[in-house]
Amino acid sequence: xxxxxxxxxxxxxxxxxxxxxxxxxxxxxxxxxxxxxxxxxxxxxxxxxxxxxxxxxxxxxxxxxxxxxxxxxxxxxxxxxxxxxxxxxxxxxxxxxxxxxxxxxxxxxxxxxxxxxx
Amino acid sequence: xxxxxxxxxxxxxxxxxxxxxxxxxxxxxxxxxxxxxxxxxxxxxxxxxxxxxxxxxxxxxxxxxxxxxxxxxxxxxxxxxxxxxxxxxxxxxxxxxxxxxxxxxxxxxxxxxxxxxxxxxxxxxxxxxxxxxxxxxxxxxxxxxxxxxxxxxxxxxxxxxxxxxxxxxxxxxxxxxxxxxxxxxxxxxxxxxxxxxxxxxxxxxxxxxxxxxxxxxxxxxxxxxxxxxxxxxxxxxxxxxxxxxxxxxxxxxxxxxxxxxxxxxxxxxxxxxxxxxxxxxxxxxxxxxxxxxxxxx
Numbered sequence: 553x554x555x556x557x558x559x560x561x562x563x564x565x566x567x568x569x570x571x572x573x574x575x576x577x578x579x580x581x582x583x584x585x586x587x588x589x590x591x592x593x594x595x596x597x598x599x600x601x602x603x604x605x606x607x608x609x610x611x612x613x614x615x616x617x618x619x620x621x622x623x624x625x626x627x628x629x630x631x632x633x634x635x636x637x638x639x640x641x642x643x644x645x646x647x648x649x650x651x652x653x654x655x656x657x658x659x660x661x662x663x664x665x666x667x668x669x670x
Numbered sequence: 671x672x673x674x675x676x677x678x679x680x681x682x683x684x685x686x687x688x689x690x691x692x693x694x695x696x697x698x699x700x701x702x703x704x705x706x707x708x709x710x711x712x713x714x715x716x717x718x719x720x721x722x723x724x725x726x727x728x729x730x731x732x733x734x735x736x737x738x739x740x741x742x743x744x745x746x747x748x749x750x751x752x753x754x755x756x757x758x759x760x761x762x763x764x765x766x767x768x769x770x771x772x773x774x775x776x777x778x779x780x781x782x783x784x785x786x787x788x789x790x791x792x793x794x795x796x797x798x799x800x801x802x803x804x805x806x807x808x809x810x811x812x813x814x815x816x817x818x819x820x821x822x823x824x825x826x827x828x829x830x831x832x833x834x835x836x837x838x839x840x841x842x843x844x845x846x847x848x849x850x851x852x853x854x855x856x857x858x859x860x861x862x863x864x865x866x867x868x869x870x871x872x873x874x875x876x877x878x879x880x881x882x883x884x885x886x887x888x889x890x891x892x893x894x895x896x897x898x899x900x901x902x903x904x905x906x907x908x909x910x911x912x913x914x915x916x917x918x919x920x921x922x923x924x925x926x927x928x929x930x931x932x933x934x935x936x937x938x939x940x941x942x943x944x945x946x947x948x949x950x951x952x953x954x955x956x957x958x959x960x961x962x963x964x965x966x967x
Contacts, residue, residue: 571900571901571926572899572901573899573901574901574902574904574905578919580917580918583915583917583918584918585918587901587905587908
């Protein structure tokens with residue numbers, strides 16, 4: 553996610569459900585359910601209003617002074633990449649992996665290869 | 671070309687040059703309505719299986735995402751049954767759009783089901799065999815439905831399938847003898863269990879889901895049970911849902927209700943009998959608490 557880039561959530565309604573420490577985002581239009589961990593759900597709340605990517609980093613650096621700045625940037629970029637991939641931001645970007653976010657999207661049926669036998 | 675036609679749930683299914691495949695399927699399906707063989711007329715087949723020099727093939731024009739699938743090289747009956755095993759589940763899901771389908775195992779202990787969402791190589795099929803050997807009814811070792819009325823577990827009537835060789839280190843002599851006695855369609859890499867009436871639930875049999883249990887294998891030591899949060903149970907259920915994908919809000923609500931209502935735990939185990947005993951004790955103790963609460967009320 554580029555420095556100085558303004559982040560906006562997508563315009564469509566996304567239902568939010570908190571269960572324990574996880575936040576579930578239910579996207580009826582895209583037929584997907586996403587599960588966010590604590591960090592990603594915090595970022596999701598921060599981007600409820602348009603905000604610059606660097607401002608998010610600054611907020612987290614203040615909130616978690618004991619955490620390495622590079623790690624914070626990595627987590628934030630990972631979450632933003634995930635939101636973008638999932639179509640949860642106003643503008644999409646190329647597909648990538650987000651390590652801080654766990655997502656549960658359209659599932660394929662179980663594979664039937666023999667090496668999946670348990 | 672020799673075509674053998676049967677009807678499954680009233681729909682024609684053709685086996686072209688592969689009569690052994692029908693016998694193979696019949697040996698792993700419990701409670702599925704299969705009539706025939708019957709004469710082939712002009713009615714198009716709902717599903718056609720064929721065999722040629724390359725292997726077995728499947729053609730199901732009704733499947734939204736693809737219809738013809740070639741498996742190379744599933745030349746033996748066991749290979750073909752293994753490969754096409756899941757097509758029956760797709761078929762079921764297509765015809766029952768309100769049922770959820772979970773990649774999970776389930777056994778009935780008392781009046782309720784314990785659901786084991788799939789974790790790769792957690793040993794759930796062999797554990798299911800252990801439960802069967804102890805007299806508990808198998809609802810599935812790999813896929814379980816959830817019916818729409820009460821969100822109860824729903825058996826798909828598919829025989830458990832175990833990888834070979836069996837994990838002898840994790841099982842006692844009694845289980846080994848039970849599994850070998852129930853050995854059904856098999857080759858040297860896998861075996862289906864040919865369970866008897868009462869040991870496996872027919873397609874369509876339902877029971878309330880009393881517990882959700884995540885399995886974790888460990889190398890040694892006694893089985894341990896830990897609590898599982900609602901969110902982790904729910905995540906595992908959502909992650910393993912593959913039948914219905916539209917209306918995610920409805921899916922979420924249904925699975926959340928299942929996760930909240932069920933007893934939830936993580937089982938770490940090395941020995942199958944030890945694991946099954948711990949689960950039975952936990953389920954029985956939980957059921958006892960519920961009964962006591964009901965009596966007190």
